[in-house]
Amino acid sequence: MSTILAHLSDPHVLDLRGVPLHRLLLNKRLTGWINLRLKRGHKHRPAIVEAMMADLRALAPDHVAVTGDLTNLALEPEFEAARAMIERLGMHPSQVSVIPGNHDLYTEGARRSGRFGTFFEKYITSDLDLAVDLPGGRFPFVRLRGDLALIGLSSAVPRLPLVSSGHLGEAQRRALREALAHPEVAARVAVVLSHHPVVDPRGGLRPYLRGLEDIDDFRAALDHGRDVLALHGHWHVSGHEKIRASSGATIHRLGATSASLVHDGPGKMASYNVYEIDRASGLVRAHSRVWSAARERFEDAALPDGAGQTG
Ligand SMILES: [Fe+2]
Ligand SMILES: [Fe+2]
Numbered sequence: 001m002s003t004i005l006a007h008l009s010d011p012h013v014l015d016l017r018g019v020p021l022h023r024l025l026l027n028k029r030l031t032g033w034i035n036l037r038l039k040r041g042h043k044h045r046p047a048i049v050e051a052m053m054a055d056l057r058a059l060a061p062d063h064v065a066v067t068g069d070l071t072n073l074a075l076e077p078e079f080e081a082a083r084a085m086i087e088r089l090g091m092h093p094s095q096v097s098v099i100p101g102n103h104d105l106y107t108e109g110a111r112r113s114g115r116f117g118t119f120f121e122k123y124i125t126s127d128l129d130l131a132v133d134l135p136g137g138r139f140p141f142v143r144l145r146g147d148l149a150l151i152g153l154s155s156a157v158p159r160l161p162l163v164s165s166g167h168l169g170e171a172q173r174r175a176l177r178e179a180l181a182h183p184e185v186a187a188r189v190a191v192v193l194s195h196h197p198v199v200d201p202r203g204g205l206r207p208y209l210r211g212l213e214d215i216d217d218f219r220a221a222l223d224h225g226r227d228v229l230a231l232h233g234h235w236h237v238s239g240h241e242k243i244r245a246s247s248g249a250t251i252h253r254l255g256a257t258s259a260s261l262v263h264d265g266p267g268k269m270a271s272y273n274v275y276e277i278d279r280a281s282g283l284v285r286a287h288s289r290v291w292s293a294a295r296e297r298f299e300d301a302a303l304p305d306g307a308g309q310t311g
Contacts, residue, residue: 012071056089073103128185144188194231240286273288
């Protein structure tokens with residue numbers, strides 16, 4: 001019996017109801033909001049996320065992983081709406097794992113309030129006590145679920161406007177290495193969740209503006225002698241890239257699109273990924289369920305080859 005894991009990311013729930021105007025105008029959120037509205041005419045549509053929740057209910061996977069950017073501006077009404085979205089999956093909180101993205105810790109205020117950890121407490125519980133205190137909660141969490149050992153990281157840190165880079169930090173990376181070496185994890189297939197991917201976006205300043213600051217150390221930690229699945233969001237592009245680690249094992253980089261974005265670019269239309277994982281064989285199969293704007297439903301599609309993606 002294999003385990004079915006569904007992976008969605010970056011729904012970017014936008015809900016400004018009841019938010020006083022000064023909270024939008026006096027800080028970074030204004031740039032974020034304008035950026036969101038004008039950016040290349042792209043559209044985030046809440047109705048697609050709702051349709052995705054219905055599609056997932058019909059699929060009934062064993063577990064769902066959400067790799068960050070649940071909100072846009074890290075405001076309470078957005079966290080409420082994002083949590084309600086997850087609750088509509090109708091799954092027990094032990095079957096859903098959530099990590100923060102840069103948008104979930106968008107401002108210093110969001111970081112100080114610990115809002116992410118408060119709203120998603122049920123979805124970041126850990127079976128092993130290895131976590132360190134980070135903005136947004138205690139990470140990494142380790143959730144042992146059948147064939148899977150889900151290890152959730154936080155790479156989210158508040159940044160200046162238009163900068164979305166991330167950072168894991170030494171303490172969290174050390175805990176990640178301990179988690180990967182733990183016998184309960186070693187007996188299963190390790191699935192590491194990080195909002196920022198283990199591969200840098202290509203071109204100019206993009207790694208500095210959008211990437212993970214300690215990416216080399218992150219990759220070294222994942223290179224632990226066994227195959228590992230490294231799920232991420234942030235790029236809003238779906239893809240599966242097999243990275244050969246120095247040990248000869250494979251790091252499967254698995255990216256998911258934004259769950260709400262209507263975009264006809266390759267690998268960008270709203271979708272979620274489905275992985276079939278077996279304790280003995282590792283990742284047996286991967287495909288995606290992609291939104292069809294014409295037929296207004298999700299349909300099976302191959303997960304694009306992510307090698308050479310630009311992020
Ligand atoms: Fe995002
Ligand atoms: Fe992001």
